[in-house]
Amino acid sequence: RKEVEQDPGPFNVPEGATVAFNCTYSNSASQSFFWYRQDCRKEPKLLMSVYSSGNEDGRFTAQLNRASQYISLLIRDSKLSDSATYLCVVNPDNAGNMLTFGGGTRLMVKP
Amino acid sequence: EPEVTQTPSHQVTQMGQEVILRCVPISNHLYFYWYRQILGQKVEFLVSFYNNEISEKSEIFDDQFSVERPDGSNFTLKIRSTKLEDSAMYFCASSEQGTTEAFFGQGTRLTVV
Numbered sequence: 001r002k003e004v005e006q007d008p009g010p011f012n013v014p015e016g017a018t019v020a021f022n023c024t025y026s027n028s029a030s031q032s033f034f035w036y037r038q039d040c041r042k043e044p045k046l047l048m049s050v051y052s053s054g055n056e057d058g059r060f061t062a063q064l065n066r067a068s069q070y071i072s073l074l075i076r077d078s079k080l081s082d083s084a085t086y087l088c089v090v091n092p093d094n095a096g097n098m099l100t101f102g103g104g105t106r107l108m109v110k111p
Numbered sequence: 112e113p114e115v116t117q118t119p120s121h122q123v124t125q126m127g128q129e130v131i132l133r134c135v136p137i138s139n140h141l142y143f144y145w146y147r148q149i150l151g152q153k154v155e156f157l158v159s160f161y162n163n164e165i166s167e168k169s170e171i172f173d174d175q176f177s178v179e180r181p182d183g184s185n186f187t188l189k190i191r192s193t194k195l196e197d198s199a200m201y202f203c204a205s206s207e208q209g210t211t212e213a214f215f216g217q218g219t220r221l222t223v224v
Binding site: 032034041042043044045046049087091096097098099100101102103104 | 142144146152153154155156159161166167169200202206211212213214215216217218220
């Protein structure tokens with residue numbers, strides 16, 4: 001089983017739509033969770049950390065479900081500039097600082 | 112906004128040659144990392160570095176690879192005797208102590224021919 005698994009997409013949505021991505025992780029001891037965004041041939045950029053209680057940053061909401069070992073990202077009122085690949089990232093055991101990346105979900109927002 | 116910087120942005124090298132990829136982490140960060148991303152694949156962890164020594168490494172990071180912090184600002188990845196399959200984007204990242212929120216440099220695209 002892959003350590004961090006995501007639907008690769010692409011998700012094609014119109015501007016203004018709400019879109020949600022899920023991600024599952026295999027290591028139940030994982031403690032830290034993040035969403036990164038990656039534009040084509042660019043570096044991953046931290047979008048938001050994911051906390052147990054869930055957290056929101058503007059149009060973006062992240063949720064963590066430890067029992068089911070999945071993480072979600074909700075994007076409201078999609079903008080053209082949201083088009084990118086969204087990477088689910090997990091610190092597998094918190095004993096070190098290495099990050100395990102999912103393969104990413106590609107989002108394309110159309111006018 | 113402070114950022115991680117990497118040089119060069121693109122390196123082309125012949126198979127069997129040695130390359131050194133350079134990074135300047137964010138100045139108050141204490142943990143440094145190298146990741147790589149082969150074209151079309153996911154980002155993979157190579158190595159983490161703290162307090163002047165390797166703290167973790169993946170199975171990818173074999174004897175062909177080494178890291179060094181030669182001075183107070185630079186962090187380098189050396190790849191000896193490069194192979195065709197080393198062609199990838201190499202990302203340097205850094206994080207503050209006590210957090211795993213890592214910030215990435217813009218990457219060095221390594222092409223081995």
